[in-house]
Amino acid sequence: MPAYLFRRILEAALILLGVSLVTYILLFLLPADPVRQIAGRSATAETVESIRRQLGLDLPFYEQYWRYLTSLLQGDLGRSYIQRSEVAELIAARLPASLLLMVAAICAELAMGLTMGIVSAVRRNSSTDQSLMVLSFVGVSAPQFVVGILLLYVFAYQLGWFPISGYGTFGHLVLPAMTLGFMGAGWYSRMMRSSMLNVLGQDFIRTARAKGLGKARILLRHTVPNALLPIIAMIGIDIGIFMSGIVVVESVFGWPGIGQLAWQAIQRVDIPIIMGVTLVAACAIVIGNLLADIVALFVDPRIKLK
Amino acid sequence: MNQQGASQGPVLDVRNLTTRVATAEGAKTIIDDISFQLRLGETLCVAGESGSGKSVTSLSIMGLLPSSAKVTSGEIRLDGRDLLKLSDRQMQEVRGGDVAMIFQEPMTSLNPVMTVGAQLTEAITAHHDLRGAAARAKALEALDAVRMSESKRRLLQYPHELSGGMRQRVMIAMALSGNPKVLIADEPTTALDVTIQAQILALMNDLKKDFGTAVMLITHDMGVVAEMADRVVVMNGGRIVESQAVRDLFATPKEAYTQELLAAVPQLGSTRGQKPEVKSDVPGQPAIVEIRDLTVRFDIHGGLLQRPVKRVHAVEKVSLDLFPGETLALVGESGCGKSTIGKSLANLIPWSGSIRIAGQEIAGLSSDRMQAVRRNIQLVFQDPYAALNPRMTVGELVGEPLVIHRLAQGSELTDRVAELFRRVGLDPVMMDRHPHEFSGGQRQRICIARALSLGPKVIVADESVSALDVSVQAQVLDLLGELQAELGLSYLFISHDMAVVEQISHRVAVMFLGQIVETGPRDQVFENPLHPYTRRLMDAVPIADPKRLRRDRVLPTGEIPSPIQALDYVPVIEPLIDFGSAHYATARHEVSG
Secondary structure, rough: OHHHHHHHEEEHHHHHHHHHHHHHHHHOOOOOOHHHHHHOOOOHHHHHHHHHHHHHHOOOOHHHHHHHHHHHHHOOOEOOOOOOOOOOHHHHHHHHHHHHHHHHHHHHHHHHHHHHHHHHHHHOOHHHHHHHHHHHHHHOOOOOOOOHHHHHHHHHHOOOOOOOOOOOOOHHHHHHHHHHHHHHHHEEEEEEEEHHHHHHOHHHHHHHHHOOHHHHHHHHHHHHHHHHHHHHHHHHHHHHHHHHHHHHHHHHHHHOOOOHHHHHHOOOHHHHHHHHHHHHHHHHHHHHHHHHHHHHHHHHOOOOOO | OOHHHHHOOEEEEEEEEEEEEEEHHHHHHHHEEEEEEEOOOOOOEEEEEOOOOOHHHHHHHHHOOOOOOOEEEEEEEEEOOEHHHHHHHHHHHHHHOOOOEEOOOOOOOOOOOHHHHHHHHHHHHHHHHOOOHHHHHHHHHHHHHOOOOOHHHHHHHHHHHHHHHHHHHHHHHHHHHOOOOOOEEEEOOOOOOOOHHHHHHHHHHHHHHOOEEEEEEEEEHHHHHHHHHOOOEEOOOOEEEEEHHHHHHHHHHHHHHHHHHHHHHHOOOOOOOOOOOOOOOOOOOOEEEEEEEEEEEEEEEOOOOOOEEEEEEEEEEEEEOOOOOOEEEOOOOOOOOHHHHHHHHHHOOOEEEEEEEEEEEOOOOOOOHHHHHHOEEEOOOOOOOOOOOOOOOOEHHHHHHHHHHHOOOHHHHHHHHHHHHHHOOOOOOHHHHOOHHEEEHHHHHHHHHHHHOOOOOOEEOOOOOOOOHHHHHHHHHHHHHHHHHOOOEEEEEEOOHHHHHHHHHOOEEEEOOOOEEEEEEHHHHHHHOOOOHHHHHHHHOOOOOOOOOOOOOOOOOOOOOOOOEEEEOOOOOOOOEEOOOOOEEEEEEEEEE
């Protein structure tokens, strides 16, 4: 196990290095000029040049990247061009909110998706199955800002059950988590349904029936645990999808997380923040996948550490 | 047993059972008005080929039919109670209680994410008022009853850690844990190696006596029928063809179908006293395939840097010759390396040593040059369902090698494919159909036609008839014989089935743990086996003759040893000793395991 973890962390470091390089190249190639954003429209050419020198943006690409990388390795994510504060602090202040939203969204999508999938598989080809699968199709296809605004309109504006925007109470959390989880629920319900049907057709389910076990026990002890195995790996990948989702959802619901931070930074070409958020997101994806693999290890006795 | 059972009346009485299944073309009858009885302490074998309805009969009794199938009329009386009239809840108590069942596939019949102990305990708590430690103690008892080695440790293991034979023992332990009156065994040993099959069959016989259970044994193997049955029901096309006591059935089969079925069964000893003759135009030709010191090892990787941690010694220093027009059979049990040799010949896996095909050394050949050599050597695999791409027509499949080797196109291609179809006994009209429209035997013919398309000199037939029903198997074996006589083909016939091997081969090589332990002309090996392992293999084959004294032989115990070894393991190569008449065997070490 320690050897395995060590290898995975080594892999993670390489992935992060690759992500930082690719993101840096993309930002460098961007036609927008961060210095113009900082200096404002009325700035003179000299001011612009002095800011450029100050930020090191006049250097060739590889030197800029090298500077960034060396300070990154010392734990320094740099300073925001516009907000005049440390990127690490900005992210640290907003990360808990985003993590909370993500965990809540994962719970929401699993609760909705798995339940729908299990019910659909058990009631295969019934009208329940068909309606659930239509719903899951809507979940997969509806854009998140549409879902978010719809939920806001119905549950916050019309019914007044939940606050319209903000952060702080459980009530604030429900609608953004549902919005973020709705798409995942669509995927999971379909995957769980087909995984369940696959398992229900296995020989060991017939053995369980031949033993005289009750329906509930066959479902909960034999079918669902086996059907979950392929889903676990998906949850790790999901964290990546959420990372892009929170940018939209946090804007719709005014949720003070790193998604909002990233959105503002992108509009103003605030390179250190964009880099910082990207790296944090990459970290989250790597950790998510690692966690999924470790969970799978405990759930499936056939998997051996490689 | 029989007499005593008769006085007690049947424990299971099936009357006029009819089961139908819903298909796209409407309801189809798969069991048609069958009746039979099973008495306490008796073994009733239900014999038949695939599609005869024998498995559906057992699933009907258990109430485990898939949702598309339904019992439409009849009665299934267990101790006078009609199972078909029971509620779901009542039937649940019967299953695993009074009637228990074991299945064919030990590899997939156990839940992979639950320990053996949990699965056994679960069966026990479903039918007994035992919980916790008491249930676990009973589980251990059940494992001991099926003579599982290290039973305590097994309880904590997962199914994938056990061999097929051990898993089948777990299945039997599970089935017997409810003290059933009736045990239904659906092809319980079909997926096992012969020596393991012999152990499991002996175990079932002993348990039947100890527990007084009535056994309904479903099998396609007439050898197993002869070994196990008190009475036999022969099924075909969903009907009972005939039903007799086992000795009477084998001595005087009444129906034509039974007679044909029995005649098609390959019998060990059927060629006794005959010398194998190779039809060859020029005697003394050089070998078409020369294998020298073939070694195949696979590393199993693990650890931090994915370094090799264990090694599979699949084949160790094997030397073989295959002569023109000859059939050389490679026999042995799972994991002995016989299929690996076949794959090496087609260069499908990395190997070391020397292989010469038609005089051409293939070691280190570039892929272009290898392409030309491949024309001489073609493969036919075991599963004709998996070996044909379902999205291509069979004509495309048979013609594909010709297209790949750029040997024919357009109307010439069609003509040659049509000729190949005729050669394997298929109508060329069927060229535009897809594989799913064909039966297993027809599909194997298509695979053979595909192998023949390049005009090879050698065909590697890897268990090519093992998945087929005996009557179809006999036809395909005949076809292989005809093609050999016509085209002078050489076959490397890889098989686990000693009876089939005796029927088709000229020479035999017996493999054990990656090495050849005995090789020689067929008559020599079968009539005078020198190596204990060869004898053990032959002893384990069920003989389709109920008059033969049952279990007049010492059964092998234990598992087939594994070829997986530590990295520093240096295999001991046993030299083959010449015993005369081209008959070789290694020194007679008692085979451990």
